[in-house]
Amino acid sequence: xxxxxxxNETCFASVRVxxxxxxxxxxxxxxxxxxxxxxFRAANEKIERAxxxxxxxxxxxxxxxxxxxxxxxxxxxxxxxLEEYEAVRLRGDTFLVVPGDEVCEVxxxxxxxIVDRFEGFTLMAKVGDAAAVARALDxxxxxx
Amino acid sequence: MAQNEALFREVNERIDELGExxxxxxxxxxxxxxxxxxxxTFRVPLTGEEYxxxxxxxxxxxxxPGHYTPExxxxxxxxxxxxxxxxxxxxxxYVRGLDPRGR
Numbered sequence: 223x224x225x226x227x228x229x230n231e232t233c234f235a236s237v238r239v240x241x242x243x244x245x246x247x248x249x250x251x252x253x254x255x256x257x258x259x260x261x262f263r264a265a266n267e268k269i270e271r272a273x274x275x276x277x278x279x280x281x282x283x284x285x286x287x288x289x290x291x292x293x294x295x296x297x298x299x300x301x302x303x304l305e306e307y308e309a310v311r312l313r314g315d316t317f318l319v320v321p322g323d324e325v326c327e328v329x330x331x332x333x334x335x336i337v338d339r340f341e342g343f344t345l346m347a348k349v350g351d352a353a354a355v356a357r358a359l360d361x362x363x364x365x366x
Numbered sequence: 367m368a369q370n371e372a373l374f375r376e377v378n379e380r381i382d383e384l385g386e387x388x389x390x391x392x393x394x395x396x397x398x399x400x401x402x403x404x405x406x407t408f409r410v411p412l413t414g415e416e417y418x419x420x421x422x423x424x425x426x427x428x429x430x431p432g433h434y435t436p437e438x439x440x441x442x443x444x445x446x447x448x449x450x451x452x453x454x455x456x457x458x459x460y461v462r463g464l465d466p467r468g469r
Contacts, residue, residue, distance in 0.1 A: 261384060262384065265380035265381075265383065265384055266380075268376070268380060269373070269376055269377055269380060272372075272373060272376040272464070272466065273373055273376075275464065276369050276372055276373055276376075276464055277369060283404060284404075285373060286373065286374060286377050286398065286407065287377075288377065288380060288381070288384075294384075295385075297381050297385075297395075297396050297397075297398075297409075299377065299398060299407050301405075301407070
């Protein structure tokens with residue numbers, strides 16, 4: 223079989239396709255990570271509501287919230303006061319993770335940065351596309 | 367103490383909800399120990415079927431072997447991976463009222 227030499231045009235087209243695929247892949251990664259973490263955030267919102275019903279104004283101490291790291295199978299728990307949890311939820315692009323689960327890069331793409339470390343949890347903020355998706359999926363924003 | 371168990375049950379319900387796609391897996395999954403100690407974050411391995419059996423009675427909780435407080439609950443069953451405890455009397459009514467599945 224004779225292999226035809228590739229023209230420059232073909233090469234450029236190949237590079238463009240590869241670049242576009244990479245961009246689409248990275249966007250998909252950011253979106254997937256943000257969507258997954260938003261599911262855990264939604265679960266934590268339900269836990270907070272349950273805690274409010276359970277304790278009804280009593281001092282609740284530290285309560286269990288699920289780690290919101292990008293690992294879909296993570297069931298680690300961070301203990302936060304309701305005030306600390308509310309501080310995490312002030313912004314639609316911030317998440318809580320247990321110490322040690324601070325993932326800033328997924329598939330080579332930066333998806334988050336560490337905002338602050340506390341005794342029982344780390345506050346993280348999504349960046350770039352992941353931040354936009356996280357804000358769009360913020361249940362508090364959609365409730366007005 | 368019953369408040370703590372009720373809240374950890376809530377967290378486990380959320381873990382169960384998040385893991386629903388893998389519900390058909392016969393292998394145990396890690397749930398949180400639902401004992402009376404508010405600082406306990408140990409894991410209790412349960413299959414989906416075992417977890418559902420515990421949840422069938424809203425006064426029951428799954429705890430690690432030994433994480434049982436006889437002053438406030440009775441022991442329903444003992445296994446190598448987990449024990450099932452049950453609230454009685456007024457406390458049972460209280461935790462039934464907080465049952466996420468009853469909402």
